[in-house]
Amino acid sequence: MSLPGSLFIDGTWQDARSGRLLHVLDPADGSLVVAHEAAAASDVDRAVAAARAAFEAGKWSGAPAEERAGVLRRTADLLVRDREHVALLETQDTGKPLRESRVDVDDVVAVLRYYAGLALDDVAHRVDAGPDVDSRVVAEPAGVCALVTPWNYPLLSVAWKLAPALAAGCTAVVKPSELTPLTTAHLVALLAEAGAPSGVVGLVLGDGEAGAALVAHPDVDLVSFTGGTATGRAVLRAAAATVKRVHCELGGKNPNVVFADVDVDVVVDNALHAAFLHAGQVCSAGSRLLVHADVHDAVVTGLTAGAEAIRLGDGRDERTQSGPMISGAQRARTEAAVAGALAEGAVLAAGGRRPDDPALADGFFHRPTVLTGCSRNMAVVREEVFGPVLTVEAFTDEQEAVALANDTVYGLAGAVWTADLDRADRVAAALRCGTVWVNDFHPYVPGAEWGGRKQSGVGRELGPTGLAEYRELKHVWRRRTPGRSGWLG
Numbered sequence: 046m047s048l049p050g051s052l053f054i055d056g057t058w059q060d061a062r063s064g065r066l067l068h069v070l071d072p073a074d075g076s077l078v079v080a081h082e083a084a085a086a087s088d089v090d091r092a093v094a095a096a097r098a099a100f101e102a103g104k105w106s107g108a109p110a111e112e113r114a115g116v117l118r119r120t121a122d123l124l125v126r127d128r129e130h131v132a133l134l135e136t137q138d139t140g141k142p143l144r145e146s147r148v149d150v151d152d153v154v155a156v157l158r159y160y161a162g163l164a165l166d167d168v169a170h171r172v173d174a175g176p177d178v179d180s181r182v183v184a185e186p187a188g189v190c191a192l193v194t195p196w197n198y199p200l201l202s203v204a205w206k207l208a209p210a211l212a213a214g215c216t217a218v219v220k221p222s223e224l225t226p227l228t229t230a231h232l233v234a235l236l237a238e239a240g241a242p243s244g245v246v247g248l249v250l251g252d253g254e255a256g257a258a259l260v261a262h263p264d265v266d267l268v269s270f271t272g273g274t275a276t277g278r279a280v281l282r283a284a285a286a287t288v289k290r291v292h293c294e295l296g297g298k299n300p301n302v303v304f305a306d307v308d309v310d311v312v313v314d315n316a317l318h319a320a321f322l323h324a325g326q327v328c329s330a331g332s333r334l335l336v337h338a339d340v341h342d343a344v345v346t347g348l349t350a351g352a353e354a355i356r357l358g359d360g361r362d363e364r365t366q367s368g369p370m371i372s373g374a375q376r377a378r379t380e381a382a383v384a385g386a387l388a389e390g391a392v393l394a395a396g397g398r399r400p401d402d403p404a405l406a407d408g409f410f411h412r413p414t415v416l417t418g419c420s421r422n423m424a425v426v427r428e429e430v431f432g433p434v435l436t437v438e439a440f441t442d443e444q445e446a447v448a449l450a451n452d453t454v455y456g457l458a459g460a461v462w463t464a465d466l467d468r469a470d471r472v473a474a475a476l477r478c479g480t481v482w483v484n485d486f487h488p489y490v491p492g493a494e495w496g497g498r499k500q501s502g503v504g505r506e507l508g509p510t511g512l513a514e515y516r517e518l519k520h521v522w523r524r525r526t527p528g529r530s531g532w533l534g
């Protein structure tokens with residue numbers, strides 16, 4: 046496997062110049078997929094300069110909205126053409142089962158088409174400001190954007206940023222995680238093939254150093270970041286120096302609340318999916334299960350059997366239900382979190398170990414793990430593990446359930462399971478998070494905003510707001526007949 050280059054600047058693939066090699070590993074067996082040189086700060090400078098020049102030249106920001114929409118639509122069509130290849134790349138990079146990677150590709154196609162449609166809406170509105178005045182508010186592109194993305198949903202997270210940024214008329218430099226560069230590089234190539242003018246989309250493949258240089262760059266107007274909360278704080282600090290607009294999608298510790306009036310089998314099946322999708326490495330994972338005491342034991346029995354039955358394997362094997370974790374380091378963090386939980390008194394109901402299958406020994410696998418007897422003073426309940434670990438807590442009434450659910454510094458997503466739709470509405474209103482699912486978990490649509498409250502983030506992706514994030518509003522006040530102000534006599 047080879048990459049066309051580790052940099053895409055001004056419409057050409059180039060090699061980086063840091064002198065430091067990065068190794069991309071296949072998490073299913075630890076083998077080397079590709080090695081490339083990391084972007085240096087000087088490479089980031091060149092990429093930003095190209096994006097700045099393209100923005101100022103107006104060949105994209107000033108192009109008719111229909112032209113920008115056309116590029117997004119053609120990119121979506123090209124992605125449909127390359128669907129299987131891109132899904133395979135995503136699985137090779139992230140370890141997730143092919144079935145999940147195909148869903149990611151389809152979702153990205155939908156997002157590109159959604160923002161192609163919204164690109165045509167320039168949201169200008171007029172204000173009645175008197176007979177001699179034309180007052181209008183127009184939307185303009187925010188400028189040069191730094192788009193920094195994580196390793197769990199590489200293709201999806203870059204598309205959630207690039208599609209609205211390009212629809213708005215911005216130019217962008219993208220920095221994917223060093224662990225998962227493959228599909229982002231492919232998407233950038235497809236955008237060029239679809240007719241995005243040179244300089245409009247740049248790519249730098251590098252590690253946190255390149256990310257830090259990019260988000261601090263004085264010629265960047267806006268930063269959109271998805272990743273860990275600690276890195277998010279560093280990004281906010283770096284952006285403060287030149288008062289950039291910042292959008293952050295950070296971690297989560299998402300409550301999944303189960304009342305007693307449910308079909309236990311259905312809830313168990315969904316709770317396993319909520320917690321263990323992509324080996325739990327999902328910002329919106331339902332990692333905290335809150336269960337009414339009346340059904341607690343039945344739910345735990347179902348979870349234990351279900352978690353132990355999950356088939357781990359290489360994501361390219363169609364029988365695989367759950368793939369490896371992204372890296373040895375991420376698995377080690379998970380193992381430490383489980384050990385800490387047991388030391389604090391949690392009870393291991395399932396998992397808590399690497400798989401026994403020798404065929405998986407070289408990959409970064411960890412068995413889906415269920416911990417019961419958990420309480421909110423335990424680190425495993427408070428802190429994001431970002432691995433296949435589900436904690437279970439019991440509650441006795443609605444008020445207690447809501448208090449437990451909201452007792453977190455995060456606020457990304459949450460869910461409630463009940464047959465009582467009035468109660469569902471009350472709990473949905475009381476949860477302090479950006480998304481609430483009722484009797485469901487994980488679905489999203491391009492037209493509905495996504496993002497977090499509290500330490501889960503700032504701003505929203507998707508929906509009309511996801512486009513507004515990349516636009517600046519300008520009020521133009523035009524007086525037809527100039528006259529004296531009358532203030533100074």
Ligand code: NDP
Nearest residue numbers: 194195221222223252253256257272273276295296328431
């Ligand atoms: P990071 O937050 O470090 O990585 C996200 C992106 O930011 C990557 O492209 C990374 O580059 C880049 N980056 C790293 N440091 C900086 C910096 N100072 N300035 C700008 N960009 C930077 O996530 P990790 O991969 O280290 O994961 C750490 C934890 O974050 C996970 O354990 C998990 O808890 C959480 N996480 C949350 C995600 C979410 O969707 N909410 C997604 C991924 C992680 P590079 O990877 O090349 O270092």
